[in-house]
Amino acid sequence: MARMVIALGGNALGNNPAEQQEAVKSTASSIVDLLENGHQITLAHGNGPQVGMINLAFEVSAASPEGTPEMPFPECGAMSQGYIGYHLQNAIREEMKSRDINKNAATVITQVIVDENDPAFENPSKPIGAFYTEKEAEDLRTSKGYNMVEDAGRGYRRVVPSPLPVDIAEKDIISDLVSNGEVVIACGGGGIPVVKTGSGLKGVPAVIDKDYASEKLAELLDADYLVILTAVEQVAINFGTPEQKNLDKMDLETAEKYCEEGHFAPGSMLPKVKAAMKFAESGKGRKALITSLEKARAGLKGETGTLIIDE
Numbered sequence: 363m364a365r366m367v368i369a370l371g372g373n374a375l376g377n378n379p380a381e382q383q384e385a386v387k388s389t390a391s392s393i394v395d396l397l398e399n400g401h402q403i404t405l406a407h408g409n410g411p412q413v414g415m416i417n418l419a420f421e422v423s424a425a426s427p428e429g430t431p432e433m434p435f436p437e438c439g440a441m442s443q444g445y446i447g448y449h450l451q452n453a454i455r456e457e458m459k460s461r462d463i464n465k466n467a468a469t470v471i472t473q474v475i476v477d478e479n480d481p482a483f484e485n486p487s488k489p490i491g492a493f494y495t496e497k498e499a500e501d502l503r504t505s506k507g508y509n510m511v512e513d514a515g516r517g518y519r520r521v522v523p524s525p526l527p528v529d530i531a532e533k534d535i536i537s538d539l540v541s542n543g544e545v546v547i548a549c550g551g552g553g554i555p556v557v558k559t560g561s562g563l564k565g566v567p568a569v570i571d572k573d574y575a576s577e578k579l580a581e582l583l584d585a586d587y588l589v590i591l592t593a594v595e596q597v598a599i600n601f602g603t604p605e606q607k608n609l610d611k612m613d614l615e616t617a618e619k620y621c622e623e624g625h626f627a628p629g630s631m632l633p634k635v636k637a638a639m640k641f642a643e644s645g646k647g648r649k650a651l652i653t654s655l656e657k658a659r660a661g662l663k664g665e666t667g668t669l670i671i672d673e
């Protein structure tokens with residue numbers, strides 16, 4: 363039995379509510395396979411497309427005469443956690459029921475504490491929402507004051523600040539649930555970013571990277587594994603070129619070298635490799651695995667995926 367924190371990539375959720383409800387069924391099947399193998403599981407997930415969509419919907423509505431009030435960004439993040447968690451926990455519960463597993467799945471709305479002086483607040487870098495053409499991006503810059511960047515050749519996206527996670531407010535309740543064998547969905551969308559004030563926690567407009575938040579959660583839960591599931595089975599060097607070489611394993615020194623050589627795209631594979639490295643070096647025997655959702659079970663048996671360890 364291993365305790366693991368699993369970070370689910372965008373492909374586990376689909377692009378809209380209908381797609382999401384369908385996609386989470388096969389996500390749930392892969393997760394319950396791991397539960398049946400005796401593992402303790404906490405699931406985290408992204409929210410870039412979803413939080414952008416929610417925020418934009420409220421902005422459009424607030425601008426119309428009969429519209430709703432403006433919705434602060436942290437509340438948009440909380441809504442994204444709620445609606446993704448709702449689909450995930452129901453799909454996992456149904457999958458457990460179909461296999462006669464007498465356990466449950468629950469979503470913990472999670473607040474992740476960040477440093478209010480994190481330089482990320484001055485340098486928005488996290489892409490959210492839909493993709494736009496260059497012309498649409500320019501119009502959004504002017505009309506809404508959004509920061510827009512080109513995202514890995516796929517079009518233009520809005521970017522918001524992405525501070526690093528420092529602590530997790532709900533870590534103890536997550537630990538209690540997971541120790542009881544329940545599947546816990548936590549740190550959705552990297553968690554709602556909050557700062558500590560004299561009068562309690564206060565939400566801040568930002569989106570934390572879910573791979574970094576999952577790493578922090580895995581450390582705090584004293585997990586054995588951080589498992590990062592994405593659209594590719596293995597991490598590669600020279601990715602997307604005729605010289606592509608998939609990697610079975612990386613020690614920290616090799617991983618650092620490949621990062622410096624620019625093999626991992628910023629905003630996609632780089633944060634995954636960095637999070638994996640941080641977890642592997644955070645404690646003896648801790649392992650990080652990057653693979654696809656479909657290959658998670660084989661990856662944990664050492665048959666595929668890319669393992670990052672401190673050797």
Ligand SMILES: Nc1ncnc2c1ncn2[C@@H]1O[C@H](COP(=O)(O)OP(=O)(O)O)[C@@H](O)[C@H]1O
Binds near residue numbers: 591598
């Ligand atoms: N060196 C690399 N090795 C493997 N995949 C890479 C590499 N560099 C970039 N990628 C791309 O990064 C993607 C994962 O990032 P992304 O789609 O942002 O993640 P998420 O699954 O969290 O939504 C992979 O599907 C792949 O297309």
Ligand SMILES: NC(=O)OP(=O)(O)O
Binds near residue numbers: 410411570572
């Ligand atoms: N919060 C976050 O990292 O979301 P994505 O994985 O969707 O970018």
